[in-house]
Amino acid sequence: MTIALDAETVQNEVSADTAAAKTAQATIDAAELTSKATALRELIRANANQTEADRKVTQPVIDALDEAGLFKLAQPRRLGGYELPIRDFVEITSIIAQGDASAGWVATLTNVCAWIVGTFPDQAQRDVWGDDENARVCGVVAPTSTTEWAEGGLRVTGKWGFASGSLHAQWAVLGIPVIDENGAQIDQGLALIPLSDLSIEDTWYVAGMRGSGSNTLVADDVFVPAHRILSVSRGINGDYPTEHTEEALYRSAMVPVLALVLAGPLVGAAQAALDLVLGSLAKGKGISYTFYERASDSGSTQINIAEAAILVDSAYLHLYRAADAIDAAAAEGVYPSRLERARSRMDTGYIARLTRQAVDLLLSVQGAGSFAEVSPLQRIWRDLNTGSRHAVINPSISAEAFGRELLGLSEQVTPLV
Known part of the structure; x- marks a missing residue:
């Protein structure tokens, strides 16, 4: 006997199979990445004093974390990342911090900023990882900036302190006021900006987390296209502009x-x-x-x-x-x-x-x-x-x-x- 299935049923079954396959692969990846993080603890620990003295994570540690894929925990799988659940994310970054808290902090902030980018529109995500799947992102949510309306986007000027991991990043997500063409603020947003459009002020002189390199990022009249501006108020309520709504990680609160x-x-x-x-x-x-x-x-x-x-x-x-x-x-x-x-x-x-x-x-x-x-x-x-x-x-x-x-x-x- 032949049983005919309608298109919606078939699509639902395919989607379920795809989700199950992604979950299984994420479990395998999480176990492998956890093992890699554990194996790197001694290297990270051995570099901790130099990380503190340099006020940034040493290059051997950055290279080791990069090679192990530990900056890609929350990066979309379709763009070269691992797209791990938050449970695996926090477990792995806590292991890195067992070697050195500053290294763990940088890995954490880099990965969570990658998660933020995963909630942006597809075009913005491809701006970051389309040509370089190893690109790293830092960020500051506080909107310590001003904006001017411009055709197709906003022009941004400001300074953002405590930008952990900025010394090792290629992009930044930065808090901005979102305004309309009359100059009235209508929202708070996050602007996705390449580090090449920013400068870094050396301001991170502190008692602890010295190696996080949490310096100040500076923008001077930088144009940000509309597809690289995320609404924070909508995001807080779970309304993200990513078109990839099947990706559970980027539905997280x-x-x-x-x-x-x-x-x-x-x-x-x-x-x-x-x-x-x-x-x-x-x-x-x-x-x-x-x-x-x-x-x-x-x-x-x-x-x-x-x-x-x-x-x-x-x-x-x-x-x-x-x-x-x-x-x-x-x-x-x-x-x-x-x-x-x-x-x-x-x-x-x-x-x-x-x-x-x-x-x-x-x-x-x-x-x-x-x-x-x-x-x-x-x-x-x-x-x-x-x-x-x-x-x-x-x-x-x-x-x-x-x-x-x-x-x-x-x-x-x-x-x-």
């Missing part, structure tokens, strides 16, 4: 993605601190001015190590729960409610608190020697305390935003939910 990925390097840094202290204790480190020849025999050490370890574990649990929620909603084609999105911000802020508490405990276990310049712990401490103060992470604002949603209050304290 904007603010939860932009916030949560920043937690990956924080968790990786805290894990690195835990591993360092456990390694020191295993070598028989003592406690000065006590009868403990081995600190590991002390009940206080045992309690503090246990507490630090469970804090790091808790940070991972929040990280992965939030990432899984983002991925599940995107796969189902359902945009999360404002309450669910606010919870992702809460998770991010809470991870910052958990990781800072864990590292503070570990510093107490290790003692004053932690602050010697030769100790990696003091660099991790500075990096973590700097990175976790990013404005989008802010634990108090994140808690306030989540609390307002829990209480059903209509007004929010931030548009970034």
